Amino acid sequence: MSITTIFEKGKIGNFDYKVIGLSMTGLSHVKNEIENQDSFGFHKNSNGVLIAVADGVGSCVKSKAGSIYAIETIKTLYDIIENGEIRVYANTKIKKFIISKWKSKLEGPIRDYSTTLKFAIISISNILLGGIGDGEIFATIDNVDYSLQNNVEFFSNITYSLTDDIDEDKFEIIKVDLPTDFKVLNIFIGTDGITCELQSSKKIEFLNYLSKKVRNNEDNYEVDIINWTSSLQEKNGDDKTMILFTMERST
Amino acid sequence: MGLNDFTVKEARPLPVLILADVSGSMQGEKIKLLNTSIREMVSSLASIDDVRGRFQVGIVTFGEEVKIHQHLANVDTIKLTEMNAAGKTPMGEAFGVITSIIEDKNQISSRAYTPTIVLVSDGLPTDYYGSSNSTVNEYLEWEALKLLHTSPRASKCLRLAMGIGTDADINMLKAFINNPTVPVIQSKDATGISNFFKWVTMSTLSRMSSADPNAPISMLPVGFEQDEIIL
Numbered sequence: 001m002s003i004t005t006i007f008e009k010g011k012i013g014n015f016d017y018k019v020i021g022l023s024m025t026g027l028s029h030v031k032n033e034i035e036n037q038d039s040f041g042f043h044k045n046s047n048g049v050l051i052a053v054a055d056g057v058g059s060c061v062k063s064k065a066g067s068i069y070a071i072e073t074i075k076t077l078y079d080i081i082e083n084g085e086i087r088v089y090a091n092t093k094i095k096k097f098i099i100s101k102w103k104s105k106l107e108g109p110i111r112d113y114s115t116t117l118k119f120a121i122i123s124i125s126n127i128l129l130g131g132i133g134d135g136e137i138f139a140t141i142d143n144v145d146y147s148l149q150n151n152v153e154f155f156s157n158i159t160y161s162l163t164d165d166i167d168e169d170k171f172e173i174i175k176v177d178l179p180t181d182f183k184v185l186n187i188f189i190g191t192d193g194i195t196c197e198l199q200s201s202k203k204i205e206f207l208n209y210l211s212k213k214v215r216n217n218e219d220n221y222e223v224d225i226i227n228w229t230s231s232l233q234e235k236n237g238d239d240k241t242m243i244l245f246t247m248e249r250s251t
Numbered sequence: 252m253g254l255n256d257f258t259v260k261e262a263r264p265l266p267v268l269i270l271a272d273v274s275g276s277m278q279g280e281k282i283k284l285l286n287t288s289i290r291e292m293v294s295s296l297a298s299i300d301d302v303r304g305r306f307q308v309g310i311v312t313f314g315e316e317v318k319i320h321q322h323l324a325n326v327d328t329i330k331l332t333e334m335n336a337a338g339k340t341p342m343g344e345a346f347g348v349i350t351s352i353i354e355d356k357n358q359i360s361s362r363a364y365t366p367t368i369v370l371v372s373d374g375l376p377t378d379y380y381g382s383s384n385s386t387v388n389e390y391l392e393w394e395a396l397k398l399l400h401t402s403p404r405a406s407k408c409l410r411l412a413m414g415i416g417t418d419a420d421i422n423m424l425k426a427f428i429n430n431p432t433v434p435v436i437q438s439k440d441a442t443g444i445s446n447f448f449k450w451v452t453m454s455t456l457s458r459m460s461s462a463d464p465n466a467p468i469s470m471l472p473v474g475f476e477q478d479e480i481i482l
Contacts, residue, residue, distance in 0.1 A: 134361075155365045155407060196362045197258050206257035228254040235262060 002035075006042050006243070007222065012049065013124040015185075017247040018214050019051065020222065024229050026193055028058075028237030037115075038191055038241035039067035043075050048123035050078040051243045055135055055191040057114040057161050058238075062106075066113030069105040070162055073098055074119045081121065081128075088121070088128050091173045095130075099171075102162050110164035117162055118148075118189045122245065127187070130173035132166070134159040134192040138207040139176075141185050145204050146176050159192070185247045186211035193238030194229065211246040265364040266307040266323055267296075267455055268352065268408075270345050272372035273314035277336035281373060281415055281441040286333050288448035295452045297326040304364060306455065309352065313345035314338040323358055342376035342423075343395030350398050353405040364458070366408045369451055370427055371444065373415040379423070390426035400429055409433075411454075413447045416440060421481060435481045436472055446474035 006021035025036040037056030043049065054070035056063025077097055080086050086093055098117070106113050116133025129137050129148050137148040160170040178185065188207045198206055213221045229240050271285060289310065296306040309323030315338030321331060349368060352358050359366060381389055390396060399405050412424040413436040424435045436447050450472045472480055 155359075155361060155363050155404070196263075199257060199259055202257045206254075209252065209257070210254070224254060228258075231255065232258070235259075 003226065004036075004040075005222075005226075006040075008042060008044075010044065011250070012047075012122075012247065014250050015124060015247045016250055017049065017245065019049070019243065019245050020214055020225060021051070021241075021243040022225060022229055023241040024226075024233075024239065026237045026239040027233050029239060031237075035064055036239045036241075037064045037067060038239040039064070039071045040241050040243055041071040041075060042243065043078060045078065045082050047082055048121070049245065050074060050119065050121050051187065051189060051245050052117065052119035053135060053189045053191055053241050053243055054118070055116040055133065055159075055193075055239065055241065057116070057159070057163075060112050060114040062108070062112040063115055066102075066106070066115035066162065067117075069102055069113065070115050070117040072105070073102045074117070076101060078121055088126060089175050091175070094128075094173055095168060095171050099162065099166055099168075114161040114163040116159055116191070120187045120189060120245065122185070122187065122247070124178065126175055126177045127185070128173065128175050129187075130171070132171040133161045134196075135190055136192075136195040136203070138188045138203050139186065140204060140207060141176070141178060142182050143184075143208065146174075147204065147207075148172055148174065183249045184211075184215075185245075187245045188242065190242040191238065191240060193236055193240035194232060194242050197232050197235050207244075210244055214244060215246050215248055259362070262305045263362055263364055264307045264325075264360070265304045265455065265458065266309065266359055266366040267292075267451070268323065268349055268366055268368045269308065269310045270342075270349055270368065270370040270372075271310055271312045271320070271334060272340060272342070272374065273312045273334050273336045273338075274340040274374060274377075275314070275337050276340075276374050276418070277314070277415075279336075279441075281444065282334060282336040284441045284444040285371060286331075288445045290331055291445075292448045292452045293326050293329055293331060296455065297329075299456060310334075311345050311348050311352075313341045317341050317344040317348055319348065319352075323352065339377040340372065340374050341378045342372065343378040343393065346395040346399045350402050350405045353408060354402055359404075367451070367455060368405075368408050368410045370410070370412040370424065371415065371447070372413075372419055372424070374418050375420045376423060383420075385420075385422060387422045387426045390423050391429065393426075396426055396429075399427075411451060412436070413438065413443070415444065425481075431482065434472065436475060437479050437481055438475070439479070443475065443479065447472075449474065 054067035056067040118131035310321040
């Protein structure tokens with residue numbers, strides 16, 4: 001079983017942050033000798049960090065490339081926002097940039113590259129959360145919930161996505177200004193292979209529990225996360241990808 | 252407290268929804284075999300223990316009235332009661348009921364595998380006011396079918412259909428399926444009901460045991476004459 005991981009820590013202004021990311025090939029793909037079609041990314045610049053997850057649509061032949069291009073597109077967006085070419089509050093412009101940039105990378109039928117995309121751009125003054133398709137973003141600022149939770153309208157294998165005829169109304173983007181005195185920010189992005197298996201009423205509790213475990217460097221938290229994700233293989237055959245970002249004001 | 256305390260305990264549901272014609276013409280051998288075949292299907296599905304999913308079955312009947320004969324439930328909890336045949340064939344109204352069930356996320360969660368809808372009928376819908384010789388395309392214009400085919404979730408479901416006897420309207424059943432790769436089964440008499448539900452059972456089991464339970468059915472119907480399988 002193939003697993004890719006990211007473990008990072010650093011500082012943004014007066015805050016210490018940690019990032020843990022993991023992508024695990026689902027059993028349905030292992031059995032059929034198909035590569036993991038999810039992609040994920042973490043990127044840091046002088047203003048903050050970007051985290052993103054994309055889940056290539058299983059039935060599309062180039063969806064792995066589609067999910068890689070989606071992550072690359074978000075990295076480009078991040079650089080452009082840093083350069084000031086696009087303002088962080090320009091939702092429509094951001095949406096249009098992502099769609100056109102992603103499409104510009106593709107050769108052949110666009111539908112073959114269909115992928116979901118979820119991302120968070122984090123600075124010390126605001127966060128930008130967005131994406132299209134299933135999978136979810138949970139976010140809390142000092143325990144206040146700002147999540148972009150499940151917009152799945154169909155069943156476990158059917159989703160909106162970046163594709164040839166994108167339904168822009170289903171592409172959500174929200175900007176949240178961070179209070180000047182906030183202490184803790186937690187963000188979790190997961191593909192539906194993970195988020196579908198979480199109890200609806202416990203998602204925020206899960207985010208805060210996991211974030212605390214990572215922030216406090218509790219024993220073997222990396223192994224716990226890998227083992228827990230592996231245990232979800234018994235529940236569904238999807239690829240499973242997650243990124244957790246947690247940031248706390250330095251003492 | 253550990254990470255497992257936040258995960259859903261139950262496996263994903265794979266719902267099978269049966270639309271059963273219980274009109275007066277189904278009296279006798281047909282309704283008897285329909286009851287037996289569905290009971291056998293539920294029993295077969297209940298005997299499977301697969302951690303990745305749990306089968307659910309629900310039944311909507313249309314005859315003297317349209318009603319939910321069996322609410323969608325896990326197969327190991329179902330205690331089926333006999334269906335009785337009487338009345339007309341208000342199939343269109345039944346399509347409305349089944350669509351409502353599928354669109355209701357409280358009844359079928361988004362976590363579920365794509366449901367299968369199974370239609371069994373031996374006649375013409377009595378709430379369809381077009382010609383009795385309607386083409387597939389004409390049936391596709393019927394509001395009741397359009398609702399099923401255009402509703403966001405119901406339109407994504409896999410649909411299987413069986414016509415019993417020569418009075419069953421094959422064009423209507425083809426329009427119901429609305430997928431040229433999935434055949435209509437037309438049995439000459441009631442004896443085909445049992446084979447049809449064996450096929451539904453095997454297809455459903457096959458989905459759950461495949462690498463991707465959401466993948467379309469690839470099993471061809473078995474136990475039928477060639478002229479009973481209509482593409």
